[in-house]
Amino acid sequence: MTLLENQSAAIPAPREITTKPRLSDQIFRAIVTLGGMASLVILGLIALFLSLKGFHILTEEKFSFITESRWEVITGDTGNIEESNLGIGAMLVGTFLSALIAISVGVPIAVLSALYLTFYARGSAKKILISLIDLMAAFPSLLYGFWGFFVFMASAEYWAKLLNKYLGFVPFFDVPAPIFERSPFIAGLVLAIMIIPITTSISREIFDQTPLDRVQAAYALGASKLSMIRAVVIPYGRGGVIGGAMLGLGRAMGETVAVYTVLNIVYQINWQVLFGAGGNVASLILLKFGEAGPYEVDALMAAGLILFILTLLVNALADVLINRFGKKGR
Amino acid sequence: MQTTTPSSLASVANNRDQRVPGTNLLGTGLETRGVHAWFGKKHVLSDVSLDFAAGTVTALIGPSGCGKSTYLRTLNRMHEFIPTAALAGEVLLDGQDIYAPGTDVTKIRLKVGMVFQKPNPFPSMTIGENVLSGLKLAQLKKSNTDDLLESCLMRAGLWSEVKDRLGEHGGSLSGGQQQRLCIARALAVQPQVLLMDEPCSALDPGSTFRIEETISELAKSMTIVIVTHNMQQAARVSDYTAFFLSDGGPGVMVETAPTSRIFSAPVDKRTEDYVTGRFG
Ligand SMILES: Nc1ncnc2c1ncn2[C@@H]1O[C@H](COP(=O)(O)OP(=O)(O)O)[C@@H](O)[C@H]1O
Numbered sequence: 001m002t003l004l005e006n007q008s009a010a011i012p013a014p015r016e017i018t019t020k021p022r023l024s025d026q027i028f029r030a031i032v033t034l035g036g037m038a039s040l041v042i043l044g045l046i047a048l049f050l051s052l053k054g055f056h057i058l059t060e061e062k063f064s065f066i067t068e069s070r071w072e073v074i075t076g077d078t079g080n081i082e083e084s085n086l087g088i089g090a091m092l093v094g095t096f097l098s099a100l101i102a103i104s105v106g107v108p109i110a111v112l113s114a115l116y117l118t119f120y121a122r123g124s125a126k127k128i129l130i131s132l133i134d135l136m137a138a139f140p141s142l143l144y145g146f147w148g149f150f151v152f153m154a155s156a157e158y159w160a161k162l163l164n165k166y167l168g169f170v171p172f173f174d175v176p177a178p179i180f181e182r183s184p185f186i187a188g189l190v191l192a193i194m195i196i197p198i199t200t201s202i203s204r205e206i207f208d209q210t211p212l213d214r215v216q217a218a219y220a221l222g223a224s225k226l227s228m229i230r231a232v233v234i235p236y237g238r239g240g241v242i243g244g245a246m247l248g249l250g251r252a253m254g255e256t257v258a259v260y261t262v263l264n265i266v267y268q269i270n271w272q273v274l275f276g277a278g279g280n281v282a283s284l285i286l287l288k289f290g291e292a293g294p295y296e297v298d299a300l301m302a303a304g305l306i307l308f309i310l311t312l313l314v315n316a317l318a319d320v321l322i323n324r325f326g327k328k329g330r
Numbered sequence: 331m332q333t334t335t336p337s338s339l340a341s342v343a344n345n346r347d348q349r350v351p352g353t354n355l356l357g358t359g360l361e362t363r364g365v366h367a368w369f370g371k372k373h374v375l376s377d378v379s380l381d382f383a384a385g386t387v388t389a390l391i392g393p394s395g396c397g398k399s400t401y402l403r404t405l406n407r408m409h410e411f412i413p414t415a416a417l418a419g420e421v422l423l424d425g426q427d428i429y430a431p432g433t434d435v436t437k438i439r440l441k442v443g444m445v446f447q448k449p450n451p452f453p454s455m456t457i458g459e460n461v462l463s464g465l466k467l468a469q470l471k472k473s474n475t476d477d478l479l480e481s482c483l484m485r486a487g488l489w490s491e492v493k494d495r496l497g498e499h500g501g502s503l504s505g506g507q508q509q510r511l512c513i514a515r516a517l518a519v520q521p522q523v524l525l526m527d528e529p530c531s532a533l534d535p536g537s538t539f540r541i542e543e544t545i546s547e548l549a550k551s552m553t554i555v556i557v558t559h560n561m562q563q564a565a566r567v568s569d570y571t572a573f574f575l576s577d578g579g580p581g582v583m584v585e586t587a588p589t590s591r592i593f594s595a596p597v598d599k600r601t602e603d604y605v606t607g608r609f610g
């Protein structure tokens with residue numbers, strides 16, 4: 001038995017397996033790599049630029065830059081800075097609040113519309129709705145801001161009053177004074193409406209790809225449409241929906257113009273969502289940029305850097321969530 | 331695969347253990363009358379009338395594209411999931427037309443279960459959850475699910491292989507095991523009829539053998555309709571065989587008879603040509 005005898009011989013080291021790609025493949029590889037690297041390089045350059053401009057503000061203002069809520073620069077006669085107190089605490093809270101409201105109102109509506117479009121809408125109604133929603137996803141946010149300011153605010157104010165009247169005992173819904181205009185609540189709702197189309201689009205595309213054999217397996221077991229969706233579509237689409245929601249959240253956190261139009265920017269930390277005072281980092285930058293002196297501009301860059309880091313954190317969180325909950329249904 | 335002669339297939343059909351009709355049969359069988367099916371304008375199935383008595387196994391054979399799957403899917407109303415699909419005729423379950431207006435189709439599919447060609451366990455669920463998924467999907471209440479789980483896996487011939495790994499995901503099983511898992515899953519809602527569309531076509535011979543054993547076991551209490559490309563399999567597992575054929579037009583059911591007769595003394599020339607391997 002030569003086979004058995006050979007077994008005792010030395011086991012060879014695994015060979016290195018190589019291949020020589022064709023020239024066309026090498027060229028294409030280079031082009032694709034360049035493309036892939038481009039976005040990484042741009043991202044790095046932006047981060048570098050923001051850090052270069054803004055980092056000294058962070059070291060000067062220290063931790064109070066993210067905890068304090070003031071924006072004062074006192075300059076002397078010669079233009080030298082005598083005193084500065086800069087802090088974006090209120091804006092961070094405002095960013096967080098309006099984004100939270102946007103997500104908690106917008107995502108459920110988006111998921112429901114995506115389910116409707118995928119499993120209930122038929123024929124030309126379906127086609128028209130899908131292209132309308134894709135169109136809405138591309139609207140400039142200024143239009144949402146205008147609409148929010150001129151049309152939506154009045155009814156939202158009414159809902160805010162109702163919420164305050166019946167749920168006012170919850171600290172979140174309490175107000176220090178009856179000012180309901182231009183509150184984080186209203187800004188959050190406008191943002192919600194703004195992110196619904198993109199989140200719907202992404203969720204719909206995922207739901208559409210649900211493997212047909214699983215759908216059929218569920219129906220063949222006597223499932224109703226609702227139970228089929230719960231058992232098959234949601235587990236399959238969960239990761240994609242989280243991804244869509246995070247894109248929406250990114251848009252909501254970074255949104256400038258729409259928030260600037262409907263939110264009353266006040267340098268005071270306010271957790272009461274119905275009260276007409278708030279802000280967000282991006283709209284602060286917009287508000288101050290035009291009139292800012294050099295030192296203030298650097299401070300705005302620092303604010304931008306914080307927003308940048310926040311966005312990275314949110315995306316990292318999304319990745320964790322998708323890995324944790326999204327893969328299971330695949 | 332050995333060459334098949336009608337007489338060898340007939341002897342396979344004759345030599346297997348003759349089925350003793352079960353004593354606690356579920357339901358009184360299934361019957362179709364003049365079933366036609368269309369996809370859009372294309373007429374794919376013409377005037378099929380068949381009777382599936384309770385406790386029997388019927389094999390549907392015929393060349394591919396002759397409408398066997400389409401016919402099978404009319405029996406539990408899966409046909410209508412294809413947007414352009416249309417149907418004429420009647421399918422009677424316990425004497426009731428399952429296409430009658432006002433029928434709750436989910437109830438029909440509970441009574442007429444289905445196993446697909448490609449094993450399709452739910453990947454988000456564990457093995458145990460897969461077996462019991464029908465209860466949740468159809469919102470059925472069941473008190474002793476542990477017993478049900480064991481008995482379904484037992485009847486599907488999978489219990490001994492998975493009893494220690496019920497918490498693992500369905501995808502961790504081999505293809506043959508997955509298919510038996512799908513059978514167990516179909517059994518958990520206690521159907522009267524089980525439809526199987528080429529359940530072994532993606533499986534190795536060992537797994538095929540296990541599933542055929544399972545089919546014989548199941549037929550003691552339920553009605554089984556199985557589409558198969560494999561005439562050996564038809565001879566091994568079925569009591570009756572129906573031969574389908576399409577000559578370019580809509581598929582028709584050419585002949586149906588007890589399986590041993592289809593393979594020993596078919597009435598129609600086309601059946602004889604097919605079972606002797608002259609075409610198809
Ligand atoms: N979803 C579909 N849409 C259109 N035609 C179909 C569809 N499914 C099957 N057909 C056609 O119906 C005929 C019967 O198909 P099928 O029932 O799958 O045959 P079999 O299972 O006997 O191989 C074939 O001509 C096939 O092309």
Ligand SMILES: [Mg+2]
Pocket residue numbers: 398399400
């Ligand atoms: Mg088929």
